[in-house]
Amino acid sequence: MAKSIDLNAPELYLNRELSWLEFNDRVLREGLNKQLPLLERLKFLAIVSSNLDEFFMIRVAGLMQQRSAKVRKRDLSGMTPTKQLKAISERAHRMVAEQSQGIHEVFEALTEHGLFVHERENWTESQREFLSGYFSREIDPLLTPMAIEELSPQPLLAGLQLLVVLQMLVETDEGRQKRVAVVPVPGNCPRFTQVPSDEGVHLARLEDVIADNGQKLFPGCEVTAKTVIRLTRDADVAIEDDDASDLLSVVEETVIMRTRRRVVRLAVSSGVDRDLLKWLKEWLELQTDEVYEIDGMLDAKALWQLVGLPEFESLTDADWPPQPPSDLLGSESVWQTVQERDVMLFHPYESFDPVVQLVEEAADDPDVLAIKQTLYRTSGNSPIVKALSRASANGKEVTALVELKARFDEAANVVWARQLEDAGCHVIYGITGLKTHAKALLIVRRESGRIQRYVHLATGNYNDSTARIYSDVGVITRNRELAGDVAAFFNLLTGYSEAVGWSTLTVEPRRLKERFIELIEREINVSTAEQPGLIMAKVNSLEHPEIIRALYRASQAGVRVQLNVRGICCLRPGVKGVSENIEVRSIVDRFLEHARLFYFRNGGHEEVYLASADWMRRNLDNRLEIIFPAVDPQVRRRLVGILETYFADNVKAQRLLSDGTYEPVRKGRTAIRAQEKFYRDAVEAARLGEQATARFRPLKNPDVSE
């Protein structure tokens, strides 16, 4: 065993940003996957864009701030900010080119099904004429063109908005002069306009309509060049945001002030006039590698609008509706079932409704004394929020933790948080300096003279709409130890108490990391040549250096480590003497993999843990998260089965190679697609359950069935 190897050596780590780009590339692979229905491919192609937007706004912006501050701090993999930016640009350029190619391909294929998305240069005369009329009637009144050179200071062009740029010759006192004008494309109009046709659906894009008619906006001027651009800016919220905190902690505040809102990326239609492009680059102070010339459509997020077209439903996947949870089949009430055993819910294969139902019933149940809940990224009109208000009106003690730091939805959260407060709920807006990412629900109920506490702990948020897209696991239990810990967790949040000794949960920052490392170390200690240890873990990201080192030590000690990491993975597998016992796989499929599950063989006394936390510094060092054990043996067995299925996937799974790239897992004799298997299993269980008894009725709520 090569114990002398320095486990801190940079070559043992993959760069976080490049690993993230590889993840986005796997999303792109789905967009390019010819096996998929065409409109499903568009979804993935759209996601590639929205992912990249966020990545540039937060991560790239952070690195650029470091570069401006002349920070030379190297990352885990030994790269300076400058070097990272260079590599990111190279990889992202390649990705965007493939994405555009993919969009063209899908558009081409869609024509066979009667859906035509036309590029401006291919418009027919009659189409052009129609669109000109449409422009004058409906679009022109909404536009605010700006002649940018005349304005001082420079107008702040909004990030993430499409801008039509016109270069023209203008008559002035000094003769004809070149001028540049910008026309922001209104964000509240449909991106695609249908052009009348006898056959099929023919669409033109809004930015093309504006560009084509731009001349009309500037009578008397001669438009000499036109193009469409889109800027991505530093996301301003960055300093608050712990997604970038690792980058920004080393940057001085003044630099942040100076560089805030700066443009970090310019996307421009390919074929743009070279002079105009040069001018734009200078005007926006951009380097060449920050410019992305795109052949085709900018801002592919709008592809979602095509996915929803009713005429082409056949080009999407069949719906996989959530099934009644197998643990509740034949159950009269969740309360009663939980009295007998823990209930596990596997979303979105199984419905989230029982959780909503639990809160709703609790709100009206005279025996319920209190409801306490964390709400993170919850929608305001969610039935849970309504139920909590009602519970408070019914005289129950209601405590809600509303985490306002959940990025990009602060404003929306404040509104309904106020509503809860008005209803008499005790609303807490998180703990200073500590983001609360844990998801927990506690219901205190008096049952025949005794206090019973029902707890729901989960890997996902209390958000009934994402519960249909995110794959998460939740457990409802009234295990007294867990319940006591969850009560203590809420006392911590409300400030009623400081942290007390936890018996089953791990909650506090620092301890979270320590706990995982303890579990890994224990596995190392019990591992023998006869019975080697086994760790299976499924997380969204693996970036925490101390966890990675612990896993390396495990591999060196002969422990088999199977990791299912959907996104970022800084661990380099398959390095001789370091990580040859570690295998990393990733699954990108129709549902977003989101559950965090951890299995330790523990010399035969198997343990399974669930968590709200990823193996990232931001989760384990700066947040309140929850790691909780699967106590009920049935739940534990089921989770082991789920983990094994993920590792058996040979359709959607990709394997991480030592060089940081991924390759598809080779198919076995039978194709296994984990998500499909989970869905089929859920359907089958529900069918069998229905045959046995048909007593469980899923909640039909108008707010959910949207």
Place this chain on the structure above:
Amino acid sequence: MERDNSIQEESVSAKTVAAIDIGSNAVRMVVAEVLSDGRISTLERLHRAVRLGQDSFRRGRLGNRSMRAAIAVLRDYRQVLDLYSVEQIRAVATSAVREAVNCDTFLDRIFMATGFNVEVIGTSEESRLTASAVRQAVAGVGDINRARSLIVDVGGGSTLLIVMEEGEIVSSHSLRLGSIRLQEMFLTGEELSDRSGDFLSPHIAKVLTTAEGSLSLDNVRSFVAVGGDVRFAAQKIGTPTESKDLYAVEVSDFNHLVSECEHLSVEQTARKHGLPIADAETLTPALLVYRALLRRTKMDEMIVSRVSMRDGLLLDLARNVADQEDEEITEGVLHSAWALAEKYRVDPAHARDVAALSVRLFDEFQADHGLGPRERLLLQVAAVLHEVGGYIAAPAHHKHSYYLIRYSELFGLTPREVQLVAHIARYHRRSVPKPSHMDYMSLPREQRVVVSKLAAILRACDAISRGQIRDARALRFERQGDELIILVPGVNNLVLERKAIAGKGDMFEDIYGMRIRLEEA
């Protein structure tokens, strides 16, 4: 605690109780259910740092700011209790409040703001509560139960040392060595905090040496540590045992940890261990006290128990609910009473006879006095100790008994109970209680009644204990009109006894309305 969700538990009804502990560095609360079979199931444990000790040990009084902070915490706790509609609450305060000159003001403010009736308890009651909790925790661990063991609890204000043998309390001591107290005495200058060992260890050693005069640490076979700071250390370096509430800690590991800590400043300690500053401050001083005691006992392993005095409070509450007195604690109390009697050269035969007779009579008149097991115990203790005053001088020895008892520490009794015992003993002869007796009159009315009822029994039994009536169980009682006839078997001449009861039966007759007549059976 228990993890069962079993069906049988459904049928068990429960009462919700709460124990609140206002200590020198925190205000803590445990809420629990007491099942009808006496089992305790904890619902919530709460803890908030309030540094009452800092005020109290430095300036001798509680500052307004910390009083307000403590009251705010108690208000929050009241909310939690309201949620569970808690039926029984016991709130106690220890050294920080006990030693503050404005203690009463503080207690009154608490009562006005929260309705909590906080009881200030003495170190002997603290010891009793802690011992009772530890005994419960180590119930399954044979070694600790059999061998002579030392329980050590380093709190903010004081250190409790309890010696147990065969599971029984042999003696208990309280030293003025608390983590906050040490902090306040020696380490108020921040620059010193990374040399805490140098400053504190000599003082700790001095206090221990003085204490060793009355406390023998030589034959201790097991060392049980309780307290928040040592619990933290045990989580770091201990090994869990089969009992969830106990850790085993190697003393070498522990010493290593302590020497690491004593060279860190409070901030460094906080950062290194991820502790709040408040906890980091007490950690090193407390660990130094444990280390000093471990050295003196020459142990190489210690057991760290997660229980605390609050668990003792819960056991009390549970006992009230289940209405069962802890026999072992009774034993402990009597043990310490006998030790005191021995110290003051009391004639053990007489004391034993009087105690046995008193209990017999107490039980016989149960329906008449309506007192409970706790009062029975007080009577027993008073009977054992009624003659300690003779050590000073025979004349007026009842008065000497009064103050000797009053200023003694009796394990397991509250200061108020010790006071009652002193009064009961005082009235075993001569004057009956009178309005001119200031000490007696300063007792609340209901306690005066208790004293009178018990003193009357003690007085009568002392009178008839002339060496002939040895077997209290063999006595028979007959009530005839206003006469209580006590039939004494196996004697032929009760002249002396009759004479004595004629002179000292007055009080009994007053209280119980019966004259005692002795007859040979």
